[in-house]
Amino acid sequence: MVYDSGAAVLESVNDLKDPLSEWQGLSESYKEFSVGDVEGVPASFADPAVDNAIGGVDLVVGHVRYTVSGNGKIPLEDLIAVARSLMIQVK
Numbered sequence: 121m122v123y124d125s126g127a128a129v130l131e132s133v134n135d136l137k138d139p140l141s142e143w144q145g146l147s148e149s150y151k152e153f154s155v156g157d158v159e160g161v162p163a164s165f166a167d168p169a170v171d172n173a174i175g176g177v178d179l180v181v182g183h184v185r186y187t188v189s190g191n192g193k194i195p196l197e198d199l200i201a202v203a204r205s206l207m208i209q210v211k
Contacts, residue, residue: 126191127202134185139164143178158200159207167196177203181210 122128136142143164146153152170157163161179168175168190175190177199188203190196 123202125194125198127194127199128189129202129206130187130189132185132187134180134183136180136185139178139180139185158203161207163203165196165200168192168194168199169196175199179203179207181207184210186210 140162143155146164147155152167152173154165156165158177158179161181163177163179166173166176172192174192175194175196177188179186186206188199190199
């Protein structure tokens with residue numbers, strides 16, 4: 121699903137054995153990544169304001185991986201808001 125704003129939501133089968141561990145590794149290796157949570161679900165955040173990242177939020181619920189991607193211009197806070205609204209519906 122792609123919004124007029126340029127944000128996109130991808131729903132796929134989770135292929136990460138330990139998402140939190142993988143995301144922590146990204147946050148240790150790349151300064152645009154951090155780890156937090158969205159509605160109590162652990163998540164990876166990519167800040168578009170750092171190193172020209174496109175920005176995004178990645179999280180896993182059960183066997184489903186949800187990725188909210190930006191276009192490099194959408195603030196991280198807005199991408200988190202999209203992920204939050206998605207998690208409210210999923211939970």
